[in-house]
Amino acid sequence: MSLPVFAEPPTKETLADARRILEETRVSVRDFNTRIDAAEAALAQIVRDSQYAIREMEEQRSALQKQVAYAMSYLSPLRRLPLELLREIFLWSFEDQPCSAWVLAAVCTSWRRLALRTPLIWSKIRLMTTQHTSADTIRLWLERSGNDVPLDIEIFLRVAHAKPKPDVPSLRVRRTPSTLAPLTPSWNVSFPSHTLPSHYMVSHPPAVGNAPIALPPSPTTSQENLSSPFGGHSQERSPNTVPLSSMHWGHIVFFYLAQQMKRWERFVFRFDKQFTSMGALKAINGDAPCLKEFEVSSVEAAFFAEWPWLPNASSSTTVDLPNLRTVTLQHTPFKWCSPMLRGLHTLNLRALPTSHLPLDRILHILSNNPQLKTVALHFQGVLPAILPLKNLTLSHVHSLTLGGHFLLTQLLDSLTLPILESLILDIEARDAMEDVISSLLTRSNRPPIQQLSIAYGVVANAATFYYGPGGIVITWTTLLSELPHLKTLTIGGTALEPLLIALGLPEDDPNQSQTLVWACPALEVLGLRSCHAHNEGVTKLVQMVEARNPEHGTAPAIGGVTPAKLSRLEFHECTSLGEDVMQWLETRIEEVICSDPANDRSPLAHPYL
Missing domain, CATH: 1.20.5 (Single alpha-helices involved in coiled-coils or other helix-helix interfaces)
Structure with missing residues (x-):
């Protein structure tokens, strides 16, 4: 539509025509608006x-x-598929994933009925929890396991939530072991991704073995009617609402557990610090005819009273523990004469800081267990022996770990260990350690030791320990020549150069007539921590690596022996190596872990500085 043309200049007639055309146009616009609104309404109705x-x-x-x-x-x-075969599949799944019962019971109604009728797949309790969650989880698990199936129990109570660690850009950082190291393996509480939903994944570095640990929800009174064990309420609560049950969590849990002690085959309970209802551990008392392994461990070295529980039973107490072979008690009270500490194959004791046992009573614990294979003892307080110490031969011990008070060196002087393979010493030594170790090797007829560690672990309350000149091995050449089977050597707090010279290429000594041999020809792993070095420390390290890991071929044979190549080197808080030396080491050794001493000079973090 074209626009109207008006004459110029406007006249009275043209102005009248313009007013008429304007009014007619406005009427037409209103008409089109009405028609458009009607069309849009019709379209909207068609869309609806x-x-x-x-x-x-x-x-x-x-x-x-x-x-x-x-x-x-x-x-x-x-x-x-017949129910018998389906049940067999459930059992296979249970062998691979002990917590699979929770997932199987959530698939469908028929699988849930079958899972609940199969007590065996509920017999392994793997639970990481807090004291704010419902203790009825344990009751539910125990009820589903029936009345006759032996129980394998692992419970990890997280009292204090750890702060998230920052991302680590490289391997050249200090790696701090657990505060329970070296007496206890790391706590593996990682969740396999194919077992639990993503919101139940937990990344928590330091559980015994590789079994997964489930984190079921807090059950309610209608828990049995839920289609999935991972439903229920979130464990996150308002900071202003602390459930009253958290004060009694331990009493409720151990009430249920103690009722089933007759079925305990393996019991592991670990917690990171003291908790309100810790006194509930007193309920662990009485007979456990199926029990093979028992552990109660606390990360925190707290001060406890002597609970009237099984490890504190007197020697005259009659307790039925015919199958008990492994005991681990760390930062929990126990008596040296407890009937629980008899006839064991594996013994791991870390005494309370307030515990001060005479040395002869510690030796008595070992003498009550002639079939021991693995021993780990840590006593921060030790008293001199009351009765004369007797020589004790432990014919089956292949691993020995001692940590704590300097009087434990006298305990080592009383032992004969003919098949010893691993020796870990973290003692506040006052005398030269090489004399104690050499005497042990001589008495034991040169056992095939494959691992030796001296003052290398980071222990709790490290500031109280002393590694002075008397505790430093001085004559490395003599000691290492007595260890032809050694594969792993970890040392802390010693002079760096003498050790590296002893491990390097054998050299003639004009003052002595001797046959040249490689020290520790089977050595594959070397760890050095807080070893003080002089100007030639880095040079001696390079020379030692060059001798054992030449760029081409193997090291030269001396005395008919060719040494093994180093496959792992750990170098912590010793001296600065420099980027060029690090790059060179990485071309010669498969795995190199190094931390610069300048990164952390805290005396608590580095007890050997």
């Missing part, structure tokens, strides 16, 4: 009708898809 029709078709399709899924489920070959 179409959307409604689409929704109806989608609901019908969803119903049909459910019918298809139900029909396919009914036609599934697995549904035709």
Whole structure:
């Protein structure tokens, strides 16, 4: 539509025509607005009708898809599988994943009924929890395990939540072991991704073994009716609402557990610090005819009273523990004459700081267990022997760990260990350690030691320990020549150069007539921590690596012996190596872990500085 043409200049007649045309145009605009509104309303109604029709078709399709899924489920070959075979599959799954019962019971109604009728798959309790969660989780687990199946229990109580660690850009940082090291392995509480939902994944470095640990929800009174064990309430609570049950968590849990002591085959309970209901451990008392392994460990070295529990039973107490072979008690009270500390194969004791046992009573603990194979003892307080110490031969011990008070060197002087393979010493030594170790090797007829560690671990309350000149091995050449089978050597707090010279290429000594031999020809792993070095420390390290790991071929044979190549080198808080030396070491050794001493000079973090 073209625009009207008006004459110029405006006249009375043209102005009247313009007013008329304006009014007619406005009427036409209003008419079109009305027609457009009617068309839009009609279109909106068509869209609503179409959307409604689409929704109806989608609901019908969803119903049909459910019918298809139900029909396919009914036609599934697995549904035709006999229950006996399905139960066997459940048992296979349980062997690989001890917590699989929770997942199997959540698949469908028939699987849930079968899972609940199979007590064996509920017999391994793997629980990482806090005292704010419901203690009825344990009750539920125990009820489903029946009345006769032996129980394998691992419970990890997280009282204090650890702060998240910053990302580590490289391997050249200080790696601090657990405060329980070296007496206890790391706590592996990682969750396999194919076992639990993503929101239950927990990354927590320092559990015994590689078994996964489940984190079920807090059960409610209707827990048995839930289709999935991972439903329920979130464990995150408002900071202003602390459930009253948290004060009694331990009493409730150990009430249920103690009722089933007759079925305990393995019991592991670890907690990171003291908690309100810790006195509930007193309930661990009485007979446990199936028990093979027992552990109660605390990370925190707290001060406890002597609970009237099984490890504190007197020697005259009659307790039925015929199968007990492994005991671990760390930062918990025990008596040296307890009937629990008899006839063991593995013994791991870390005494309370307030415990001060005479040396002869510690030796008495070992003498009550002539079949010991693995021993780890840490006593921060030791008193001189009351009765004369007797020589004790432990013919089956292949691993010995001693840590703590300097009087423990006298305990080492009383032992004969003919098949010893691993020796770890973290004692506040006052005398030269090489004399004590050499005497042990001589008495034991040169056992095939493959691992030796001296003052290398980081222990709790490290500031109280002293590694002075008397505790430093001085004559490395003599000691290392007595260890031809040694594969792993970790040393802390010694002079760096003499050790590296002893491990390097043998050299003639004009003052002595001797046959040149490689020191520790089987050595593969070398760890050095807080070893003070002079100007030639880095040079001696390079020379030692060059001798044992030449760029081409193998090291030269001396005395008919060719040494093994180093496969791992740990170098912590000793001296600065420099980027060029690090790059060179990485070309010669498969794995190199180095931390610069300038990164951390805290005396608590580095007890040997």
